[in-house]
Amino acid sequence: MRSPARRTRARAAVFAASTALLLGLAAVPAAHADGAWHRAATLDDLAQRTGRYFGSAVDNPELDDTAYADLLGSEFGATTPGNGMKWYATEPRRGV
Template sequence: MRTPASRARTRTAAFGVGAALLLGGLAAPAAHADADRHKATTLDSLAQRTGRYFGSAVDNPELADTAYADLLGSEFGATTPGNGMKWYATEPRRGVFDFTAGDEIVAYAKAHHLKVRGHTLLWHSQLPSWLT
């Protein structure tokens, strides 16, 4: 089982790899360099130059990590709820629904003008306990 520290190292490495790929492959042509110099360049703005968006998955506990949340809200244009919208989270007891975790991620995304991309709703290892 992965520890929170190992997940944080993986996220940090993923951000670094993503930034290197975007900065290396999507940098603005020289003709636009002067015009873009006055705008803040984000990973998402670099992706948008080629008709893409740049996003990251997030789980609710990560939103409490200020550095992570600030980076997500400033560099990315989209987010995918990691677990907050899966079946075990939205129906923890049969017939009892709780959308709190998903709503928190959507509220964060709205506040930071991020698109929300859906994620796996059913996953073999994250089913509600009442189901099995």
């Protein structure tokens, strides 16, 4: 299990990387079928325009951080369990 300080650093790193990506990609205009150029509303919108998915892995303790949870809800089109669904968390002993 990660220490609280390590989880905080990991969240800060994900938040910083997502913000940098958002700022970098949002500055690039995207073309619509009608040829009009405008800025993407979210990173997920930008990914969808190129036929991609944009998601994140997240664990329950991270969802207590309101700013982080808001970022997940607004920018990512999908979330998946991080470490919470690995064997050590779901089956601490074989068959249990």
